[in-house]
Amino acid sequence: MTDILTLLQHYFETFYPSNTYNNTTRILTIGLFGSLILTNVFSFIAIKRYLFKKNFSQSKKLALMNHAPGISIITGAHNESLTIIDNVHSLLSLNYHKFELIVVNDGSKDDTLEKLIKEFDLEETKYFFETIILTAPIKKVYKSKNLAYKSLVVIDKVNGGGKADAINAGLNLAKYDYFLNIDVDCILDFDTLLIMMDVVLNEKKRCIGVGATLRMSNSSFVKRGTIEKVGVPKKLLVRFQELEYVRSFVLGKMAWSFLNAVPNISGGLGLFDKEIVLKIGGYDNNSLGEDMDLVFRMIIYMQENNEPYCVRSVPRTLCWTEGPESLKILVRQRIRWSRGLVQILKKNKRVLFNPKYGIMGMVIYPYNFFVEFLSPFIEFTGFLIMIYCFFYDPIMFLNMLYLVVVIISFYVGLSFTAVFLDRKVFKYYQNSFVTLGIATMAILEPIMYHPIILYCSIKGFFDEVTGKKKKWGVMTRKGFNNI
C-alpha cells in the first residue's frame, strides 16, 4: 500500500509541480464553489420570480372556476391505522372545486380499512375501469354513503410490494387529467391544490410535474387535519432532516426549477400530468426510488418525442411529513434512496452526455452521476488519504484539513442562507431564535449527521451491486400532536 502511494506521490511530483498543484486546487475549488454559488443565485432568482408572480396571481379564483382542470389525489396506505383518519380528513378539506381522493389500502394488516369504513360510512361499490397498468389484484372498491364524502374512493387491494403498485392501482381508477401523489402520513396546506395547479396553468410549455417543499411534522400541532402550529423538531435527528429538507427544497430544487432541470419530485407530494405517466407505464414497482425514476422517465419520454415540457418546484412548504426519529429507520430509508439512485442511473445510462436528451443528458443525469452518486466515494477516498497524510505528510494534511474547513464553512454558509431565506419569505418559524436554532444545526451536521448519510450512500451502492434483497421496511408512526 505504502509503495503504491509513494509511487503516486512521485508521479504527481514529476508531472504536477507545486504551481500546477496550486492551479489545480484553484480550478477545482473555484469550480465547486462557483457552481454552488450559481445554484444559490439561480434559486434566489427563482424565488424572487415566484414571489413576483404571486403578487399578481389570482390562483384563489381557481377555486371558483368550473372550467379549471380536476385533480385526482392518490395515496397508498399500508398499516397507517394511527394517522389515516386525520390524513383523509385533511385531504378531503383541501381548497379546490373539482377533485377526488383515492385511498389505496395496500394490504394493511392492521385496522386501517376498518377505521376508514367506520369513519367515512363506506360501502362496497361497482366500479367500471380499464386496467391500463397491471397491478396486484384489487379486492374491493368502496365509496361513501354520506354525500359529504362523495369525492372519496377507497380501493382495497392485495399488497403489491411497494408504494408504486398502490399508486398505479389508483391511476387506473383516476378520472381527472392531473393527479397528486402524496404519502398518506403527510398533512397538506389548505391551498396546496390551488398553488400547484396555478403553476401548471401559468406555464407556456406543457407542465408535466410540480413539486413543493416538504417539512417535518414531528413537533407540529394538528387540528382537524390541518397544521395549526408549526413546531421545530425537538429530536436532534429530525432537526438535521428539517435543515436538510429546507436546504434541498429552498436552494437546490428552486435552482433546478429555474433551469427546468428538476431531477426529482418527492414521493411525499407531487402533481403530475396523468396522460404522460400512463404513457410511460406508471410507476416502476421494481424501483426503490420510484419517485425519481418516474420524473426521469417522464423527461426522457418528452425528449424522445420532441415535446416541449417543463417540471417545476414551488418554494412554499405545502406538505408536512413525519420524519424518522430513530437512527435505524433513517439509515434504512437513506440506503433505499441510495439504491434507488443507482438503479435509476443504471437503467438510464444511455442518456449520459447524449445531446438528443437535452437537459436530461447534459445536466440532470451528469449531475446525479458525478455529484450525487460519486461524491460519497470521493469523500470517503479523501478521508483515507487524509489519514495517510496525517502520518506521512503533515503539510499536505494541514492543506487538506484547511480545504475541508473551507468546504464545511461554505456549506454552513449555504445552509444559513437557505434557512434565513425561508424564514424571511415564508415565515414558518415563529421567531428568530427558533430560526437560529435550526440554522446552527448546520455547524453540527458535518460531524454528526453527514457521516451517517455518507455511510448510507456507500452501503446502498454495495447492496445494489451485490444484489441484496430489496426491502421497504416498516416506518413506525408516532402519530400527530392533536390539539
Add this chain to the structure above:
Amino acid sequence: MIELINNIPDTLIGIFIFNIVVVNIGMLLIFIYNNPIAFDDKKNKKIKNIFNELLSELILNENKIELKQNHVIKQLKVLEKKRMKTIFIKTLKEYAIFLKGKEFEALTEIYKSINLHINDIKDLDSNRVNSILNALERLNRFKIKVDREKIKALQKHKSPEVRELANSYTLNIYNDLDIYEFLDFTNEPLTPWQQLEYFQLITNNIEAPVINFSKWIDPKYDNSLILLALDLCGHYKQKNASTAIQIMLNISTDSRVRIKLIKTLGIINDTDAIEFLIQIFKIESEKKCKIEIIRSLGYLGYKNKNVIIFLENLIENETNISIKKAAIIGLNRVSYSFTALEKRIYNFDIEKSTKEELKVI
C-alpha cells in the same frame, strides 16, 4: 506552525473570505433590500388586523364614513407612509377578490376616496414594469375605466406580463366591438390560465359583444387560441361553428385539440354532424378521441336510429372497457331506456377481462 499556515494556498483563503462575504451577508442583504415589508411580521399582522376591522366596518356602513377623516387612517398615517399604504392596499385587494354588488362598490369607493386610482393611472406611463403591473392590477380589480388608447398601447408592451394584464383589463372593462382584436395580433401561445381567465372574463361580462368566435378555429392560429375559441363557441352554442370544426378535425393532429373539437360539436348540438362523427370514429386511432365522439353522439343523437344502432354495435363488438363504458352511457342518453341499460349492465361481461376486475365486480 507559521510556516505551515504559510503553505496554505492563497486561493483557499480568498475563497473562504468570499464565501462569508458573498453567500452569508450578500445574499441576505440583497433579499432584505428587496423586501422591506418582510420586516417585523408581527407588527404587520397587527396593522393588517386593524385594516380588516376598518374595512369590514366601512363595507357594512356602505362607506358612509369619510375615509380621509377616519381616526385610524389619520393615526396610522396610511396616506403618508409607504409601508402602511402597501398593507392597506393589500388588504383592500384581498377583500375585492370575492365581494360583489354593493360591497364591491363600497370597496371601489374606498379605493377612489384616497385617490389611489389617480396615482395608478399615472403609473401606467411609468418606465418600470413593476409599477405598470401593480397599477394595472388594481385598476382592473376595482374596475376603473381608463382611456382605451392607453390600454391599447399596453397590449403591445414589450413585457409579456404587462400585455397579459392589459388584455385581461380590456376584456374586463370595455364593451367595444374591438376588444377581441388582440387575439389576432398575439403571436405567442396562450397559457392554460390565460385561456381560463379570458373565457371567464368574456362570459361574465354580460355587456361584452358576442361575435362569431369560430373565426379563430383555423389552423393558422395557435392551438391554445383555437381551444379558447372552442370554449366560447360551446358556451354561446354557436352552431355556425360546426363547419369550421369539421374542417379543423380533418386537419388537426393534436389529440387535445381534436378532443375539444369533438366535444364542442356535441355541446353546440349540431345534429347534422352526426354522420360526420360516425365516419371519423372509424378512422380515429386515439382512444380518448373515440370516447369523446361517443359522448358527443350521446348529446346529439337523442332518439336517432343511426346513433342507437352505432352504439349498440359498439357495445357488442368493442373490446376496450373505457369505450364500452362510454357507449353504455351514450346509449342511455340517446335511448332513454333505463331497463335496457340495466339489462346490458348485468349481462355485461367485459369486467371478466382480468381476474382482478372480476373480483371487484
